[in-house]
Structure formats: C-alpha cells, structure tokens
Amino acid sequence: xxxxxxxxxxxxxxxxxxxxxxxxxxxxxxxxxxxxxxxxxxxxxxxxxxxxxxxxxxxxxxxxxxxxxxxxxxxxxxxxxxxxxxxxxxxxxxxxxxxxxxxxxxxxxxxxxxxxxxxxxxxxxxxxxxxxxxxxxxxxxxxxxxxxxxxxxxxxxxxxxxxxxxxxxxxxxxxxxxxxxxxxxxxxxxxxxxxxxxxxxxxxxxxxxxxxxxxxxxxxxxxxxxxxxxxxxxxxxxxxxxxxxxxxxxxxxxxxxxxxxxxxxxxxxxxxxxxxxxxxxxxxxxxxxxxxxxxxxxxxxxxxxxxxxxxxxxxxxxxxxxxxxxxxxxxxxxxxxxxxxxxxxxxxxxxxxxxxxxxxxxxxxxxxxxxxxxxxxxxxxxxxxxxxxxxxxxxxxxxxxxxxxxxxxxxxxxxxxxxxxxxxxxxxxxxxxxxxxxxxxxxxxxxxxxxxxxx
Amino acid sequence: xxxxxxxxxxxxxxxxxxxxxxxxxxxxxxxxxxxxxxxxxxxxxxxxxxxxxxxxxxxxxxxxxxxxxxxxxxxxxxxxxxxxxxxxxxxxxxxxxxxxxxxxxxxxxxxxxxxxxxxxxxxxxxxxxxxxxxxxxxxxxxxxxxxxxxxxxxxxxxxxxxxxxxxxxxxxxxxxxxxxxxxxxxxxxxxxxxxxxxxxxxxxxxxxxxxxxxxxxxxxxxxxxxxxxxxxxxxxxxxxxx
Numbered sequence: 190x191x192x193x194x195x196x197x198x199x200x201x202x203x204x205x206x207x208x209x210x211x212x213x214x215x216x217x218x219x220x221x222x223x224x225x226x227x228x229x230x231x232x233x234x235x236x237x238x239x240x241x242x243x244x245x246x247x248x249x250x251x252x253x254x255x256x257x258x259x260x261x262x263x264x265x266x267x268x269x270x271x272x273x274x275x276x277x278x279x280x281x282x283x284x285x286x287x288x289x290x291x292x293x294x295x296x297x298x299x300x301x302x303x304x305x306x307x308x309x310x311x312x313x314x315x316x317x318x319x320x321x322x323x324x325x326x327x328x329x330x331x332x333x334x335x336x337x338x339x340x341x342x343x344x345x346x347x348x349x350x351x352x353x354x355x356x357x358x359x360x361x362x363x364x365x366x367x368x369x370x371x372x373x374x375x376x377x378x379x380x381x382x383x384x385x386x387x388x389x390x391x392x393x394x395x396x397x398x399x400x401x402x403x404x405x406x407x408x409x410x411x412x413x414x415x416x417x418x419x420x421x422x423x424x425x426x427x428x429x430x431x432x433x434x435x436x437x438x439x440x441x442x443x444x445x446x447x448x449x450x451x452x453x454x455x456x457x458x459x460x461x462x463x464x465x466x467x468x469x470x471x472x473x474x475x476x477x478x479x480x481x482x483x484x485x486x487x488x489x490x491x492x493x494x495x496x497x498x499x500x501x502x503x504x505x506x507x508x509x510x511x512x513x514x515x516x517x518x519x520x521x522x523x524x525x526x527x528x529x530x531x532x533x534x535x536x537x538x539x540x541x542x543x544x545x546x547x548x549x550x551x552x553x554x555x556x557x558x559x560x561x562x563x564x565x566x567x568x569x570x571x572x573x574x575x576x577x578x579x580x581x582x583x584x585x586x587x588x589x590x591x592x593x594x595x596x597x598x599x600x601x602x603x604x605x606x607x608x609x610x611x612x613x614x615x616x617x618x619x620x621x622x623x624x625x626x627x628x629x630x631x632x633x634x635x636x637x638x639x640x641x642x643x644x
Numbered sequence: 645x646x647x648x649x650x651x652x653x654x655x656x657x658x659x660x661x662x663x664x665x666x667x668x669x670x671x672x673x674x675x676x677x678x679x680x681x682x683x684x685x686x687x688x689x690x691x692x693x694x695x696x697x698x699x700x701x702x703x704x705x706x707x708x709x710x711x712x713x714x715x716x717x718x719x720x721x722x723x724x725x726x727x728x729x730x731x732x733x734x735x736x737x738x739x740x741x742x743x744x745x746x747x748x749x750x751x752x753x754x755x756x757x758x759x760x761x762x763x764x765x766x767x768x769x770x771x772x773x774x775x776x777x778x779x780x781x782x783x784x785x786x787x788x789x790x791x792x793x794x795x796x797x798x799x800x801x802x803x804x805x806x807x808x809x810x811x812x813x814x815x816x817x818x819x820x821x822x823x824x825x826x827x828x829x830x831x832x833x834x835x836x837x838x839x840x841x842x843x844x845x846x847x848x849x850x851x852x853x854x855x856x857x858x859x860x861x862x863x864x865x866x867x868x869x870x871x872x873x874x875x876x877x878x879x880x881x882x883x884x885x886x
C-alpha cells in the first residue's frame with residue numbers, strides 16, 4: 190500500500206491522484222469492516238486438531254472392524270473433550286499416513302484443514318495381538334513436529350480397540366489441555382429402571398458398554414463411587430427400609446455395612462475415601478450423618494428442625510460439605526464445614542436439589558426450580574454457582590425436568606438426568622460441557638441419577 | 645476662324661503647360677500606375693455549395709436502389725454430412741502427491757565471526773502471541789532451544805494463562821494501551837512458581853489481573869514439562885479496549 194506512493198514522480202500527478210484515492214478507498218473499507226468480530230467466551234481460541242483415520246498395517250480380517258471402532262472412538266473422544274476445534278473429516282487430506290515418514294505436514298496445515306495438530310498412526314492385528322502406533326504432530330512446527338508417540342499392544346477385541354483409543358485420546362488431551370487429565374477412561378454409574386426394580390448400572394463416559402452392576406431385585410438409589418473406584422455406596426430398600434449399602438467393584442459382590450434405624454439416603458464419599466456422609470432419620474428428623482465406610486463411628490453434624498439431605502464433600506479440600514436443607518421451608522442449598530460449623534445459605538429461593546461439587550472446589554452444580562409454586566411458570570433446570578461470589582448461571586433451558594448433575598473429574602463436563610415430558614420411564618442420562626454446550630444423550634429411557642467416577 | 649484657332653491654341657497650350665516636365669513611367673514617388681482589378685472582387689452573389697450525397701443539393705442524379713436477387717440455399721446431399729463421432733475424453737490422472745524428500749542432515753555453514761550489520765532476514769525468538777478479546781498476551785521462553793523444540797508446550801502455556809486472564813478485572817481507563825510483564829518459572833510438574841513482575845504497567849488493577857491469571861493456573865499447572873527440570877517464562881499482557 191505504501192510502495193506506489195514511494196514510486197511517484199512529480200511529473201505524473203494523475204498517478205499520484207489515483208494512488209491517494211486508492212488509499213482512501215482502502216481505508217474506508219477497513220473502517221467499514223471494523224465491527225466484524227468472532228469471540229469465544231474467554232477470548233482465547235481453541236487448538237485446531239485433525240484426527241486422521243489410522244492406517245491398517247496388516248491384512249488380518251479383524252483389522253478392519255477394530256480400526257473402525259478405534260477411529261470413531263478417538264474422533265469422538267477428542268471432539269467431546271471441549272478443548273479442541275476439531276477438523277471436519279471432509280476437510281482433511283485424502284491420505285491416511287501411518288508413520289512419521291509418510292505424513293506431509295504442509296498438506297495438513299494448509300487450507301482447508303488448517304490444522305495446528307495432527308493425530309495419526311497405524312493399527313493392525315499381528316500374531317494375535319492388537320497393535321496400535323499413535324502419533325501426535327505439531328503441523329506448524331516443521332523442524333520438530335513430534336509431540337507424542339505411543340505404541341499399544343493389547344489382546345484383540347472390540348473393547349480393547351475402544352480402550353486403546355480412549356487411552357491415546359487421554360494422552361493427547363493431557364499434553365495439549367494444560368495439565369488436566371482426560372476423562373476418556375472414566376465411568377458413569379447410574380440407576381436403571383426395569384421390571385419395577387431399580388438396579389445400579391455402569392457405562393463408559395461416552396455411553397458405550399452399558400451393563401448392570403447389582404442384581405438385588407429391589408429399589409436402589411443414588412450410587413456414589415469411591416475416589417479409588419473400588420466401591421459403590423448407594424441406598425437400597427430392604428427389610429429395614431432404605432439403608433446405605435456398599436458394593437465392591439474389586440470383589441464383584443456386596444460388602445457389609447452396619448444398618449441404622451430410620452431412612453438412610455444419598456451417601457457421599459469424602460475425598461480421602463475413609464468416610465461417608467449421608468442423610469439419616471434415625472433420630473426422627475432427617476439429618477446429615479458421617480460414618481466410616483463400614484457404617485461405624487456415626488456422628489450427627491446437623492441439628493435443625495426440617496429435612497437435611499443430599500450431602501456432598503468439597504472434593505478439593507474435603508473440609509466442607511454442601512447439602513440441601515428444608516429448615517426454612519422449601520429445600521435450599523447450604524454449605525458448612527465438615528464438623529457442622531460455619532453454615533452458609535447459598536440459594537435465595539425456589540426449590541433446590543442434588544448438589545454436586547466441582548473437582549477444583551470453585552463451583553457447585555445443582556438442580557433448581559427458581560419459580561416453584563402453584564401456577565408459577567418454573568421448570569427444574571441445572572445451575573452452576575460460584576461459591577465465592579454466589580453468582581450462578583443456568584445451563585439447561587426449556588428441555589423438561591433436569592436433575593442429578595454430576596461433575597466429571599476434569600471439571601469440564603457435567604452429566605445429568607433429563608426427561609422431556611416429565612415421565613420417569615423417559616428419563617435419560619445426558620452429558621454436556623460445563624458451560625451448557627454440546628448436550629447429548631448417553632442412554633435410552635429409564636436411566637436416572639448418574640454419578641461420574643473420580644478418575 | 646481666328647476664334648477657333650485661339651481656342652485650339654489655348655487648349656493645346658494649357659495641356660502642354662500642365663503636363664510639362666512629367667511623363668509616363670517616370671521615376672517619381674507620385675508616379676501614376678495602371679490599376680488592374682481582379683474579377684473575383686466583383687460583388688457577384690456567392691455560389692451555392694453543393695453536396696454530392698444530398699438529393700436536393702447534388703447536381704448528379706441519385707443512384708437507383710439495388711435490389712438483391714433472392715438466393716435459394718441448396719440442400720446439402722446426405723452424403724456430405726459427416727457422422728458425428730464421440731470425442732474421446734482425455735484420461736484423467738490424479739496428481740500424484742510427491743512424497744517429502746527424506747531429510748538429510750545439512751552441513752552447518754561456518755558462522756561468521758564478525759558481527760553483521762544492516763538488515764537481517766529476521767531473528768527467531770521462541771515466542772507465542774495470542775490475540776484476545778481485550779488485548780494481547782504474548783510470552784517468550786528464555787531457553788531458546790526449548791521454545792523451538794517444544795513449541796506446542798509454549799502454546800499451551802500461552803493459551804492457558806490467556807484463558808485465565810479476566811480482562812474485566814483491569815480498569816479500562818487506567819489500563820488502556822498499557823503492558824505488564826510477569827516472569828515466572830515452570831517446574832518439572834508444570835506448576836508455575838516464583839511469579840514476579842518484570843515490568844509494571846502503571847495501572848495497579850492491570851498488574852493485579854495479570855498476577856491473578858497466573859495464580860488461577862497455579863492449582864493445576866500446565867502439565868509436566870516435556871524436557872528439563874524447569875523453564876523461565878516471560879509473559880506480557882497488553883491491555884486494549886475493544
């Protein structure tokens with residue numbers, strides 16, 4: 190833009206005029222485009238990553254179906270991570286490189302893919318083993334492109350192809366996500382209705398591999414997995430009413446926990462895994478109690494008239510408990526220290542239920558009907574509140590009744606139960622990013638009360 | 645008779661006297677001359693201009709219009725018509741992607757011992773800059789080889805701090821156009837420590853907002869370092885009103 194001005198000579202006044210007018214025109218168009226902006230919530234952009242289909246390196250007939258599973262799982266893991274801007278498959282180059290020597294990085298970093306990172310590799314069944322070589326390359330760094338190289342060697346099965354993809358995705362997320370481990374290997378425990386009973390079920394975080402955990406033939410509610418993923422605590426209807434029960438995932442059977450009187454509901458694990466807090470009405474009024482994992486050494490930490498239910502520990506410190514109390518009428522969200530002191534009310538009205546404390550300790554997700562009452566146009570939705578400021582945001586809108594939010598261990602996702610028409614048999618488990626975007630259903634109808642594992 | 649003779653003599657004598665000393669063609673200023681007058685100067689009416697192509701002004705008769713004889717197209721005989729044949733399509737061949745040539749180790753050119761002055765092609769600095777809604781965040785790593793080898797890590801650090809910088813914490817009027825630089829170390833686990841100001845901006849709220857951005861990251865860190873036990877990072881926050 191400056192160079193035509195420099196080449197002017199005084200003998201050509203007409204060219205000089207043209208150059209000036211061109212400058213003016215350009216300046217005015219720049220001015221006109223100034224309003225055009227795109228923004229993300231934080232202002233910083235996401236990493237653009239391309240996930241190439243892996244290259245089969247053997248002709249074993251098992252390779253093709255495993256490769257399909259692997260490719261689909263890896264792609265959806267990275268797309269669901271919430272930290273990537275993923276390159277659509279239709280924009281990627283046709284080639285599927287299988288090794289670092291085969292990739293032409295300029296192809297991937299150029300339009301239209303414009304990828305900053307490329308994940309690629311090869312996969313095959315060789316000598317009865319499933320072998321996958323995965324690479325992550327920085328497409329913008331021509332000199333030292335390699336970020337990650339991994340080899341996996343597993344028994345060949347559909348499930349292990351998926352697990353290998355999960356592990357590779359977690360590695361990528363860990364490297365590029367800035368120190369937060371991925372959640373591709375985490376599980377979600379939930380309640381499944383069937384034949385008048387409710388059993389505890391388990392699935393992978395993406396909804397695959399759904400299977401039953403308990404077969405008690407009764408109503409079991411609110412499963413909570415221990416921080417080391419070894420046990421599930423839940424409340425179950427037996428001869429003595431609702432009691433806290435414990436299932437060992439390592440032993441694959443129920444383990445003993447002492448019974449108490451009254452109705453015992455909604456257990457919650459302390460982050461050190463040595464105590465559980467739950468609601469018990471053994472004294473007549475539902476209060477928050479804390480006991481060790483065998484049900485012994487129980488002590489009461491609330492003593493107010495009115496129900497106190499749904500405790501949840503601050504997973505970061507273990508020194509605070511959030512719970513729902515009806516001491517002023519409608520149930521409200523409160524927090525206190527884990528010895529029962531320092532009580533602070535968080536919600537100012539409405540009908541609040543099922544809190545879940547975020548892994549970094551900053552936020553509480555809960556279900557809230559802010560306009561509760563006869564004739565009030567309210568609905569139960571998922572909210573997230575910042576504890577320090579008591580400011581909240583609403584994550585679900587107009588999608589029917591939502592309940593039981595639960596944070597993922599990376600603090601970027603929330604799973605919850607939602608029924609569009611209010612009928613319990615249509616209740617599904619959904620997942621979303623913690624800002625309320627990318628909602629998708631994980632299960633079919635009849636699933637309820639999800640709980641995301643700690644790791 | 646005498647009268648006639650006297651009159652004649654008088655006329656003759658007067659004529660002689662009046663023209664004495666002068667003759668025709670004499671060199672004299674007041675010499676008489678014959679004046680010839682051209683014919684064109686005669687004030688005749690001007691001749692009318694004629695146009696040859698004008699019917700009214702032309703003196704020539706206008707030509708009669710040409711009447712073309714109607715031509716009849718002779719139908720071509722069917723033998724003359726060529727039977728159309730399908731044009732053979734050129735065979736399409738996909739452009740073969742030329743594989744990248746294997747990288748050979750390039751010989752290292754001898755470094756000049758004298759300092760070169762003048763314009764350079766550009767200096768490579770391990771630096772990443774990110775454009776934000778409300779300003780710019782840029783960082784550079786002291787260890788230059790680390791920045792080149794692990795550019796992705798530099799980008800991760802840059803992005804993570806930028807995401808945690810809440811520009812609304814800075815006073816927009818006092819901070820406009822100002823820059824604050826923080827220096828910190830990242831240890832082996834990716835946790836930033838030893839955070840200090842490299843250069844303050846002059847706006848206390850901007851300084852605090854930058855420090856808080858780092859403190860928010862301190863819990864989680866940036867992920868383990870790919871190499872080495874620590875790196876030192878210089879991070880600049882440029883505030884700009886949107």
